[in-house]
Amino acid sequence: MNPLDGLIEALKRLPGVGQKSAQRMAYHLLQHDRDGARSLAAALQAAAEQVGHCQRCHTFSESALCDICADTSRDASLLCVVESPADQAALERSNSYKGYYFVLLGRVSPLDGVGVHQIGAAELLARAAEAGVAEVILATSFTAEGEATAHVLGEALRSRGIRATRLARGVPVGSELEYVDLGTIAHALVDRR
Amino acid sequence: MNPLDGLIEALKRLPGVGQKSAQRMAYHLLQHDRDGARSLAAALQAAAEQVGHCQRCHTFSESALCDICADTSRDASLLCVVESPADQAALERSNSYKGYYFVLLGRVSPLDGVGVHQIGAAELLARAAEAGVAEVILATSFTAEGEATAHVLGEALRSRGIRATRLARGVPVGSELEYVDLGTIAHALVDRR
Ligand SMILES: [Zn+2]
Ligand SMILES: [Zn+2]
Numbered sequence: 001m002n003p004l005d006g007l008i009e010a011l012k013r014l015p016g017v018g019q020k021s022a023q024r025m026a027y028h029l030l031q032h033d034r035d036g037a038r039s040l041a042a043a044l045q046a047a048a049e050q051v052g053h054c055q056r057c058h059t060f061s062e063s064a065l066c067d068i069c070a071d072t073s074r075d076a077s078l079l080c081v082v083e084s085p086a087d088q089a090a091l092e093r094s095n096s097y098k099g100y101y102f103v104l105l106g107r108v109s110p111l112d113g114v115g116v117h118q119i120g121a122a123e124l125l126a127r128a129a130e131a132g133v134a135e136v137i138l139a140t141s142f143t144a145e146g147e148a149t150a151h152v153l154g155e156a157l158r159s160r161g162i163r164a165t166r167l168a169r170g171v172p173v174g175s176e177l178e179y180v181d182l183g184t185i186a187h188a189l190v191d192r193r
Numbered sequence: 194m195n196p197l198d199g200l201i202e203a204l205k206r207l208p209g210v211g212q213k214s215a216q217r218m219a220y221h222l223l224q225h226d227r228d229g230a231r232s233l234a235a236a237l238q239a240a241a242e243q244v245g246h247c248q249r250c251h252t253f254s255e256s257a258l259c260d261i262c263a264d265t266s267r268d269a270s271l272l273c274v275v276e277s278p279a280d281q282a283a284l285e286r287s288n289s290y291k292g293y294y295f296v297l298l299g300r301v302s303p304l305d306g307v308g309v310h311q312i313g314a315a316e317l318l319a320r321a322a323e324a325g326v327a328e329v330i331l332a333t334s335f336t337a338e339g340e341a342t343a344h345v346l347g348e349a350l351r352s353r354g355i356r357a358t359r360l361a362r363g364v365p366v367g368s369e370l371e372y373v374d375l376g377t378i379a380h381a382l383v384d385r386r
Binding site for chain 2 (some may be wrong): 002003004006007009010011013014015016021023024025026027028029030031033034036037038039040041042043044045046047048050051060062084085086089178179
C-alpha cells in the first residue's frame, strides 16, 4: 500500500471516521498542513507510550498517581465510581464534585461475558473499605448495562456496610454520561439518592 | 500540557474535528486501540515524509513520476486539468477517462490574491504545448473561482492554438468535484464541450 492509502486506512480506525472523511483528512493534511500531520503523529506516539493508568483510581495518567488522587485537598469521604476516564472528565468539568474517583474498566455486560470481576470490582471494594470513605457514589451510565453495574456494585458495597448512592435521575435515561450537559450532571450530583 | 490533552489538541487540526470529537477519539484510542494510535502515528509520519509531488502532473506521489504519468498505455492526446489530487482521484474512480492529468495548486481567487501565476499556469501551458497533446479538458470545480480559473486557462490555451474543453454541466453548479457522484462525473466527461 502506498503511504497515502496507508494514511487513509489508518485514519479510518478513528471512531466516526469513514472512507470519505478519511480521504478528506488525508488530502487536507498532505496539501495544507504537513506540520499538523507531524504534530499529530508525535502526539499519538507520546500518548500511546506515556499515558498509563493511575494506580489508585485507574484513570489515565502519565504518573503513578493522577493529579486528582495526588491532590490532598479533596474530600476523602466521597468516592465516585465511573465507567471510563471520559465519564470522569465530564464530572470534573461540571465543577460540582470535590471527592475522589474510581474508574471501572467498563461495565458489566452478561451478553458479552463481562462480569463484575472483569471491570475491577475487587479493587473497588478494597478502595471503598479504606478508612475515611463514608459514601460511594455510583455514577455509571443510565443505560441497561450501567444500571446493572450500579446495582451489582451497590449490593456488594452495602453488604460490607458501606453507604452506596446513585446519581439522581436528572440524567436522561438511555444516555451516556460523557455526552450529558454539565448543568444536568451538577443537578444529578446534588440529588443523588 | 499532558500527553492526553496534547493528543486532543493535535486531533483538532483534522478537518471537521472539534473539541468533542477529538476527546472521543483520544479516549477511544487510549482505552481500546493503542495499536491503532501507533499505526496512525506511523502512517502520518510516513505520509508526511514520503509523499511528494509528481514532477510531471504535480499530484501526490512518493516517486518522481506518479503511477498514471508512468503508465504509457494511457491516451497521450488528452490532458485533464484539476484543482487538487482529491479531484483527480474522483475522476479516476469514475473510470471514464484514460488520458493524463495536470493538477493545479488550487484555483484563482482574486479576493485572496491568488492569480494564475500562483496556481502553476506556466507549467500547465508548457505541458500542454508538448507534442501529442490534442485537447486540454478543464475540470476545475463549477464554483465561481473554478469557473474563473477555467476561463483564464481556456483563453491562454486557445491563444496558443491548443484546443481547450470544459466538463459538461452535468456537474451540479456550486459543488466541489470531489464530492460529486461518479455517474455524474462520467456523464459530464462524455458531454464535455
Ligand atoms: Zn487517580
Ligand atoms: Zn503524475
